[in-house]
Amino acid sequence: xxxxxxxxxxxxxxxxxxxxxxxxxxxxxxxxxxxxxxxxxxxxxxxxxxxxxxxxxxxxxxxxxxxxxxxxxxxxxxxxxxxxxxxxxxxxxxxxxxxxxxxxxxxxxxxxxxxxxxxxxxxxxxxxxxxxxxxxxxxxxxxxxxxxxxxxxxxxxxxxxxxxxxxxxxxxxxxxxxxxxxxxxxxxxxxxxxxxxxxxxxxxxxxxxxxxxxxxxxxxxxxxxxxxxxxxxxxxxxxxxxxxxxxxxxxxxxxxxxxxxxxxxxxxxxxxxxxxxxxxxxxxxxxxxxxxxxxxxxxxxxxxxxxxxxxxxxxxxxxxxxxxxxxxxxxxxxxxxxxxxxxxxxxxxxxxxxxxxxxxxxxxxxxxxxxxxxxxxxxxxxxxxxxxxxxxxxxxxxxxxxxxxxxxxxxxxxxxxxxxxxxxxxxxxxxxxxxxxxxxxxxxxxxxx
Numbered sequence: 186x187x188x189x190x191x192x193x194x195x196x197x198x199x200x201x202x203x204x205x206x207x208x209x210x211x212x213x214x215x216x217x218x219x220x221x222x223x224x225x226x227x228x229x230x231x232x233x234x235x236x237x238x239x240x241x242x243x244x245x246x247x248x249x250x251x252x253x254x255x256x257x258x259x260x261x262x263x264x265x266x267x268x269x270x271x272x273x274x275x276x277x278x279x280x281x282x283x284x285x286x287x288x289x290x291x292x293x294x295x296x297x298x299x300x301x302x303x304x305x306x307x308x309x310x311x312x313x314x315x316x317x318x319x320x321x322x323x324x325x326x327x328x329x330x331x332x333x334x335x336x337x338x339x340x341x342x343x344x345x346x347x348x349x350x351x352x353x354x355x356x357x358x359x360x361x362x363x364x365x366x367x368x369x370x371x372x373x374x375x376x377x378x379x380x381x382x383x384x385x386x387x388x389x390x391x392x393x394x395x396x397x398x399x400x401x402x403x404x405x406x407x408x409x410x411x412x413x414x415x416x417x418x419x420x421x422x423x424x425x426x427x428x429x430x431x432x433x434x435x436x437x438x439x440x441x442x443x444x445x446x447x448x449x450x451x452x453x454x455x456x457x458x459x460x461x462x463x464x465x466x467x468x469x470x471x472x473x474x475x476x477x478x479x480x481x482x483x484x485x486x487x488x489x490x491x492x493x494x495x496x497x498x499x500x501x502x503x504x505x506x507x508x509x510x511x512x513x514x515x516x517x518x519x520x521x522x523x524x525x526x527x528x529x530x531x532x533x534x535x536x537x538x539x540x541x542x543x544x545x546x547x548x549x550x551x552x553x554x555x556x557x558x559x560x561x562x563x564x565x566x567x568x569x570x571x572x573x574x575x576x577x578x579x580x581x582x583x584x585x586x587x588x589x590x591x592x593x594x595x596x597x598x599x600x601x602x603x604x605x606x607x608x609x610x611x612x613x614x615x616x617x618x619x620x621x622x623x624x625x626x627x628x629x630x631x632x633x634x
Contacts, residue, residue: 187212190615191490191498193477193526194506194514196223197601198586200461201608202504202615204286207468209616214498215465216490218476220458221512222587223601227445228419228453229302230290230314232276232602233257250295250313257599263591264599265607268566279609280314280602286468289427289460291317301325303416304445305343307351312445313602316453317427321442322416328361330413333368333406333439342383343418345369348444352416366410370402386420387452396429400436407439415439419446419453426456473498480527487527487579502581502615505529505562505570506608507588514588515560524562524588529570529578532590533560538573554593561590568611583611 190206192199195217206213233253248256251273258267266276277295284292291314293300299311301324309324334352336345345367356363372386372395389395403415421429421443433441446453465472473492481489481497489499507514507526516525521539524531530538534556562570562584569577570584586604587594594600 188501191500192504196221198604198608199506201605202612203470205609205612206616211616214471224458226454229312230601232313247298307348318443333412391422404437506585509587558593585611
């Protein structure tokens with residue numbers, strides 16, 4: 186008889202846990218109160234990166250994602266991937282399976298160096314994986330080309346001239362030959378004299394007629410200006426962005442891609458969440474849109490979650506994937522940092538559990554180290570949350586994503602990648618009854634209990 190796995194949280198970590206548990210044969214129930222940080226993200230999947238990708242020539246001796254992942258684990262001994270014994274082979278296999286399950290994401294071997302993709306701030310971002318509409322913007326593929334940076338007249342969220350100048354300036358610092366030119370097209374529309382929201386523009390570009398109008402304008406500009414590539418705002422449809430990009434590429438004769446988006450308003454982030462939701466629906470994951478209120482415990486075993494709507498979800502195993510601050514997985518309550526759903530102890534480095542005086546865990550400079558972002562529950566090598574003595578709180582409870590402490594998910598360049606991988610491992614453990622019986626795509630062991 187299959188096990189029932191209950192997951193709290195439906196962002197990248199919770200969705201990956203649900204997909205893994207379903208793939209392992211479990212009956213899966215997932216509860217979330219709202220969309221979390223994944224829907225606000227750039228849509229790119231970071232796993233391990235460098236502090237400055239464009240210092241010097243970025244293409245001479247750039248390290249692979251494997252090298253960066255190994256360095257990260259040596260540097261951050263409490264990183265959940267290090268604790269769970271995730272080597273590059275296992276990480277690659279999990280990401281490959283997720284990309285196959287979520288076709289929006291384009292798989293890229295970890296043996297290669299990370300992608301360096303343009304953002305809608307006129308900068309470049311290093312990332313391990315990205316959605317298909319963005320991957321053609323990798324700086325290595327743009328080098329030597331004549332790049333049209335497209336803006337929509339009247340659309341304030343994308344200043345093409347500013348972005349074009351920013352890309353060229355940053356590329357030149359890395360000795361990359363990049364010729365950019367701003368391109369303006371008449372696509373923007375106004376409703377009741379208010380500026381269109383990015384989601385409105387994306388919904389408009391889901392329509393074939395709007396795609397055709399845009400393609401016609403861009404084709405004329407490409408021919409007149411001799412452009413080889415086009416960088417467009419990150420609004421190329423909500424439903425089938427890859428189809429939109431392919432059509433524009435075919436009809437303009439230039440390589441078309443989207444820039445990455447900057448949170449908090451992010452069409453690519455919303456797309457990624459929708460793609461994960463679609464994958465869960467295909468895997469027959471039961472989704473309930475309500476808040477979890479607390480645990481149901483019998484003896485020394487977690488047996489259910491009470492919901493705010495009065496229902497109770499019972500299960501054989503549970504995954505906590507409620508996020509950190511944005512998702513509400515950690516809150517500052519009654520003067521202390523707490524995990525509100527299951528009342529698990531929270532640490533910031535060695536200060537804890539449930540630390541107070543959070544200000545001293547923030548640096549005075551924006552770019553300084555901020556230990557507060559490393560806050561979270563501690564886990565063992567099986568990703569089970571531990572109590573103050575270091576033992577599992579419940580043998581059938583696992584954690585995934587940024588609710589786990591020990592790593593800086595914001596500046597450590599490992600955010601969504603860590604969420605997806607820990608989610609997959611936690612979901613597989615939950616479905617198969619623990620690490621000893623677990624084979625996510627290869628056996629997972631504990632590196633540092």
